[in-house]
Amino acid sequence: MKTIEExxxxxxxxxxxxxxxxxxxxxxxxxxxxxxxDTLEEEITSYISKFYDKHQIKPKEVIVP
Numbered sequence: 001m002k003t004i005e006e007x008x009x010x011x012x013x014x015x016x017x018x019x020x021x022x023x024x025x026x027x028x029x030x031x032x033x034x035x036x037x038d039t040l041e042e043e044i045t046s047y048i049s050k051f052y053d054k055h056q057i058k059p060k061e062v063i064v065p
Contacts, residue, residue, distance in 0.1 A: 004047055007040050014040075 002010075014037045021027050052058070 002024055002043075004044055011040050031051050 014033050017023055018030060018033050023033070
């Protein structure tokens with residue numbers, strides 16, 4: 001099981017790959033990378049939801065400094 005930080009690092013790597021000229025001009029590759037990125041983002045969202053549920057926190061109660 002990966003940490004949220006590890007998932008974010010993977011997303012950043014995907015973003016870097018997607019920005020490369022040989023990738024950003026290839027719609028098939030972009031779609032593949034986007035699908036992988038979406039999966040990672042869903043995993044992060046799931047972790048956060050589980051945290052909220054475990055600690056009985058409603059998302060609107062969270063205050064970000």
